[in-house]
Amino acid sequence: MQLFIALVVGAAFGAVLDRIGATNPSVLGRMLALRALGLMKAIILAIGVALLLTFAGQMTGIVDVGHMSVKTAYVGVFLGGMLLGFDWALSGYCPGTGLCALASGRRDALFFVAGGLLGAFAYIQSYDAVKATGLLEPILGGKVTIGAVPGSKFGALFPGLPGDIVGIVLGLVFIAVAFVLPEGRAGDRAATVPAE
Amino acid sequence: MSVSWKLGGLMLGLVFFAAMLLVKPIGMSTEFVVFDGVIWDMINPDIVVVGADGPTSSNAYLNGVAKSVANPLNYGVVFVLATMLGAGVSAALRGAYGGGGVVPSLWAANFGASSVKRFAGAFLGGFIVLYGARLAGGCTSGHMMSGMSQTSVSGFIFAAGAFLVAIPTAMILFKQEG
Numbered sequence: 453m454q455l456f457i458a459l460v461v462g463a464a465f466g467a468v469l470d471r472i473g474a475t476n477p478s479v480l481g482r483m484l485a486l487r488a489l490g491l492m493k494a495i496i497l498a499i500g501v502a503l504l505l506t507f508a509g510q511m512t513g514i515v516d517v518g519h520m521s522v523k524t525a526y527v528g529v530f531l532g533g534m535l536l537g538f539d540w541a542l543s544g545y546c547p548g549t550g551l552c553a554l555a556s557g558r559r560d561a562l563f564f565v566a567g568g569l570l571g572a573f574a575y576i577q578s579y580d581a582v583k584a585t586g587l588l589e590p591i592l593g594g595k596v597t598i599g600a601v602p603g604s605k606f607g608a609l610f611p612g613l614p615g616d617i618v619g620i621v622l623g624l625v626f627i628a629v630a631f632v633l634p635e636g637r638a639g640d641r642a643a644t645v646p647a648e
Numbered sequence: 649m650s651v652s653w654k655l656g657g658l659m660l661g662l663v664f665f666a667a668m669l670l671v672k673p674i675g676m677s678t679e680f681v682v683f684d685g686v687i688w689d690m691i692n693p694d695i696v697v698v699g700a701d702g703p704t705s706s707n708a709y710l711n712g713v714a715k716s717v718a719n720p721l722n723y724g725v726v727f728v729l730a731t732m733l734g735a736g737v738s739a740a741l742r743g744a745y746g747g748g749g750v751v752p753s754l755w756a757a758n759f760g761a762s763s764v765k766r767f768a769g770a771f772l773g774g775f776i777v778l779y780g781a782r783l784a785g786g787c788t789s790g791h792m793m794s795g796m797s798q799t800s801v802s803g804f805i806f807a808a809g810a811f812l813v814a815i816p817t818a819m820i821l822f823k824q825e826g
Contacts (some may be wrong), residue, residue, distance in 0.1 A: 457670050458723045462730025465663045466675065467738035472656035476747065478754035484818030487825075494657035495793070501661025502797035506668050514669070523785050523795060525802040532784025533791070533809025537776050539683050540810065541817035543773025544752060544764040547781055548676035550774060551728065552735030557746035560763075560770040567774025573681040573688075575773070575782035579709035582783065596797040609801050619788055619799050630657060 466552050475553040477560075481526045484541050493630045495581020500626030505621030510601070517603040528587040598622075650742070664797055671723060675790030677781040679720065679728040685710050685717035711724065757824040784809075 473479035482488040490561065509515030522530075526533045538544050545553060545564045553561035587595075595606050599613030608615060664755070667674045685705070689696045696705045697715045703718035705711040716722055739745050749756075751766045759765055780789040784806050788794065792810065795803020 454671055454723050454814070455721070455726050457726050458727040461663060461667050461670065461674075462727040463734030463737075464659075464666070465727075466731035466734025466736070468656065468659045468663055468734075469731070470735045470744075471651045471736035472653070473650060473741075475739070477752040481752075481754045481818055481822045484814045485671065485822050486815060486819065490653045493696075494653040494660060495658025497653065498660035498664060499793060499796050501658055502664040502793070503659070503669070503799070505665040506797060507799075508798035509665075511671065519672055520798055521794070522798055522800040522814040523791060523802045525805055526785075529791070529802050529805045530809040531786045532780040532782070533806040534813045535780030536784065536787065537810035537813035537825055538817050539780070541787070541814040541821060543770050543777065545770070545773060545777065546676075547680060547778060548731065548736050548787065548789045550777070551676070551732050552745070555732035556739035556744070557736070558768050559746075559750050560752070563767040563770040564777075567771035568778035569684055569774075571685075571775035571778035572677070572782055573684045576684060576707060576709045578709075583708075587783075590803055598801060601799075615799060621824035622799060629652075630740035630779065634703050634780045635653070 466524070466555070468608060469549055469552050474629045475558070477543075480544040481541070489633055490635050493633050493635065496626050496633070497630035500623045500628075500630060500638075501639045503619050503626060505622030507601075507616045507623065510603075511616050511617075517601065520597075520601070520604055520606065520607075522597055522606045524594045525592045525596065526588050526590055526594075528582070532589065563566050564628055664793055668794075668797070673794035674727070674791070675724070675786060675794060676728060676731070677787035677790060679724055679776060680733055680778050681710070681782065682713050682720065682725060685709055685713060689717055697824045753826075758822050 454617055462643050473491055479491055483491045506515055508515050531636055544562055545561060547568060550561050550564040550568060552567050593607045596609050597606055598609050599615035599618035600608035600611050601615030664674060681734060685696060695707060696703055696714050698718055703714040705714045735759060750763045751761055756767055791803050791806035796807060
């Protein structure tokens with residue numbers, strides 16, 4: 453059953469990434485250069501919708517709180533994010549969209565994925581050395597959410613705040629930001645996804 | 649046909665919610681490690697061994713995914729392959745299979761039409777993106793989308809690092825409109 457869900461939800465994820473232009477390096481590059489923000493608006497709206505449904509679902513008991521999977525906070529998260537950010541801008545691909553682009557017949561994505569497999573392998577090899585630097589030591593409580601989520605096994609950065617309410621408020625904020633953000637800067641080309 | 653940001657964002661949000669409701673949050677970059685492990689194990693079968701306590705690896709990092717390497721037909725791997733299938737079929741259905749050329753238009757406008765140059769940029773990009781993602785413990789899907797959707801503090805830290813560098817980099821690299 454889980455494999456069937458993986459097949460259906462995974463395929464839907466890939467199709468949506470394709471239709472919002474996330475697998476197109478030109479669309480991604482224009483978004484990161486802040487010239488065409490249609491994709492940014494879609495991503496922010498998506499996070500808002502997911503936040504709202506997840507925490508409303510938890511409050512009403514529809515969503516199992518046990519499904520939450522919160523990753524550890526450590527200094528390497530920030531450094532790794534910066535490394536990824538640099539070459540995300542350069543190549544126009546992140547791990548997921550690179551694989552999707554490869555499957556969409558983009559030949560440059562083949563080189564991205566090959567480089568990615570090698571980069572992941574380099575990390576496997578350097579893991580002990582990275583660990584020895586202390587960059588992987590938990591900070592801010594490690595696996596924590598912003599507020600305390602009822603029934604969750606994860607801690608909170610602000611234990612006094614109700615985590616589910618925080619999630620819903622944040623979801624509404626994300627949705628509002630998605631609507632307020634301009635699609636493109638004045639004088640620039642329209643932010644629509646080109647047929648390319 | 650591409651979709652508007654409203655419909656696209658709503659659908660993307662529903663996909664992330666569906667994954668959370670039914671199984672667990674979406675993540676992609678771990679599977680690069682699993683694929684590496686499968687290839688490595690083909691070359692050197694001693695790297696992941698199945699003992700009394702299940703699959704283990706002599707490599708400390710690979711040990712974390714030893715179970716997936718030993719049995720790759722699992723949720724995470726099938727999810728990634730299905731994502732690729734969905735993207736490929738969707739691109740083909742809107743007549744955009746192949747992306748309309750080897751070199752993306754924005755890249756060509758700024759760095760020229762050389763495919764070798766683009767391939768080198770994409771390869772280097774893949775290397776650093778995945779090294780960074782593994783150092784961070786997740787990528788744009790797992791940390792940023794799934795993480796922030798759960799109000800996870802690490803997700804916000806990751807997004808801050810990624811955009812802090814990605815935005816100025818893109819502004820400097822891509823001055824010409826493609």
